[in-house]
Amino acid sequence: KAGVTQTPRYLIKTRGQQVTLSCSPISGHRSVSWYQQTPGQGLQFLFEYFSETQRNKGNFPGRFSGRQFSNSRSEMNVSTLELGDSALYLCASSLDPWTDTQYFGPGTRLTVL
Amino acid sequence: GQQLNQSPQSMFIQEGEDVSMNCTSSSIFNTWLWYKQDPGEGPVLLIALYKAGELTSNGRLTAQFGITRKDSFLNISASIPSDVGIYFCAGRGTGKLIFGQGTTLQVKP
Numbered sequence A: 001k002a003g004v005t006q007t008p009r010y011l012i013k014t015r016g017q018q019v020t021l022s023c024s025p026i027s028g029h030r031s032v033s034w035y036q037q038t039p040g041q042g043l044q045f046l047f048e049y050f051s052e053t054q055r056n057k058g059n060f061p062g063r064f065s066g067r068q069f070s071n072s073r074s075e076m077n078v079s080t081l082e083l084g085d086s087a088l089y090l091c092a093s094s095l096d097p098w099t100d101t102q103y104f105g106p107g108t109r110l111t112v113l
Numbered sequence B: 001g002q003q004l005n006q007s008p009q010s011m012f013i014q015e016g017e018d019v020s021m022n023c024t025s026s027s028i029f030n031t032w033l034w035y036k037q038d039p040g041e042g043p044v045l046l047i048a049l050y051k052a053g054e055l056t057s058n059g060r061l062t063a064q065f066g067i068t069r070k071d072s073f074l075n076i077s078a079s080i081p082s083d084v085g086i087y088f089c090a091g092r093g094t095g096k097l098i099f100g101q102g103t104t105l106q107v108k109p
Helices: none
Strands: A005-007 A010-013 A019-024 A031-038 A042-050 A053-057 A064-068 A074-078 A087-094 A108-112 B004-007 B010-014 B019-025 B031-037 B044-049 B055-058 B061-065 B071-076 B085-092 B103-108
Touching (some): A005 A087, A010 A019, A019 A087, B010 B019, B044 B061
Parallel strands (some): A010 A108
Antiparallel strands (some): A019 A074, A031 A087, B019 B071, B031 B085
């Protein structure tokens, strides 16, 4: 069974631009969570989606948004990029929100110049 | 809210040594997970624990769900160079899954 896939793997943007990251969960998994990982802050929860609905949201500004499609694939968008948005963005999938075991993708490394 | 403390922050050990790390929470958890992350990659699930007192092994790795339900331990026996990486604990109580800050393990051949 294929794992969680994320595209692109690497991205370089400049301040003020916007970016869209994509995540395809493990087949059969319907819940997708997004995390931001930086050296100083560890894994910070962004949001969780299930059945195309956002169930939980972390403490991030409104510039960070996401959505989930009917096939459970998810995208997250960051608008008006800031230098501090440089991070590894990780997507994790699970069967449903009530299943704790999450499986991570390889991440998208975003660099904002 | 729920808080998770993971220690130690980093470890530098000799190949062949055993390693132990732990996580403690401010409240009762119902699930404990342990992940390993290699540089530039996403975390990989090592062990999942669902019951207080549960002791589970995965090769040279052994993890335990503390009896108080407020802590968990991960032990690595006879460490090898490929054990290098960041180890994260994660747990869930009544809220969403939360992660520890990670333990960075370095192994000297």
